[in-house]
Amino acid sequence: MRLKTLAAAITALAIGAVAPAFAAETVKVGVTTTGVPFTFVDTSSQKPTGAMVDLAQAIGAEAGLATEFEVVAFSALIPSLTTGKIDLISAGMLATDKRREVVDFSAPVYTYGEAMFVPADEPANYTLDDLKGATIGAQVGTTFADALNARGTFGEVKLYDSIADIMRDVKLGRIKAGFGDKPIVAYQIAQNPGIGLRLVDGYQPLKAGDVALAVSKENPGLLEKVNAAIAKLKESGELAKIFAKYGL
Known part of the structure; x- marks a missing residue:
């Protein structure tokens, strides 16, 4: 009996020792x-x-x-x-x-670049040169925010914590145009027809890259x-x- 009890105890200890190795x-x-x-x-x-x-x-x-x-x-x-x-x-x-x-x-x-967006009632499809001296917005920490700043042609590149904040200021006319990840901006505009914004047709991203x-x-x-x-x-x-x- 003692041998069986000892064997059972050893087996239990062995299982206990091995079990953590199988935990994800x-x-x-x-x-x-x-x-x-x-x-x-x-x-x-x-x-x-x-x-x-x-x-x-x-x-x-x-x-x-x-x-x-x-x-x-x-x-x-x-x-x-x-x-x-x-x-x-x-x-x-x-x-x-x-x-x-x-x-x-x-x-x-996944691969994508940035998009430019403006108020839905703004008919012009701006180029970056058209925005010389204007105030624009981009999300802080993004590659294209750095690229827009590096151009040195804008009045100001305002940096925002979120695309939603940029969209708000574009709609309210506080900034001339906004820039954001194209898939994100396109999805939000498509899902919210009344958002009052549109993508600028023909815009060519400054920075396209791999996710x-x-x-x-x-x-x-x-x-x-x-x-x-x-x-x-x-x-x-x-x-x-x-x-x-x-x-x-």
């Missing part, structure tokens, strides 16, 4: 609520949703990772990643050389898992389905 690793994913349809909050559930949220969940399922979402302002995403508050960024963020200096990016998952997920340079193992999962999702067609669900 939890990855904190940083998202922003201002990036419809990439990332936003579902008003009915008050939970993060969008194409990049679905993608992060699909990557987690493929890689055996549990995903936990943290809502972070766009401009604070990279600082949150580099300080360890989050493990992964999954948002409508372009993989630029400047950002690559501080974080590592996954394989590209990718970002990880800390100190976490190459996670990057490897994310890239392997993305490759499988592309091959199966699931990646395209995720973006198509949100009109992208």
Whole structure:
């Protein structure tokens, strides 16, 4: 009896010691609520949703990772990643050389550029040269905000925390035109016909680039898992389905 009891105890200890190894690793994913349809909050559930949220969940399922979402302002995403508050960024963020200096990016998952938008009753399809000396708006932390500033031809490039804030000021006439991620702006205008804004026809983006997920340079193992999962999702067609669900 003592031998059986001892054997049972050893078995229980062995199971207990091994069990944690099978528990899914939890990855904190940083998202922003201002990036419809990439990332936003579902008003009915008050939970993060969008194409990049679905993608992060699909990557987690493929890689055996549990995903936990943290809502972070766009401009604070990279600082949150580099300080360890989050493990992964999954948002409508372009993989630029400047950002690559501080974080590592996954394989590209989507490509887009910025759009110019004006009041719906403004008939002119402005070019950037037409806006010389005018006050325009762009979202802080975006690549095209830097590019617009670098032109040095505008009266002011006002920086905003969200595209919604830019849209408000364009509609109210506080700024001449607004600039934002084209998929996000197009989606919001299409979903809200009474918003009083329109895209400028024929505008050619200053900055077009690839959307990718970002990880800390100190976490190459996670990057490897994310890239392997993305490759499988592309091959199966699931990646395209995720973006198509949100009109992208």
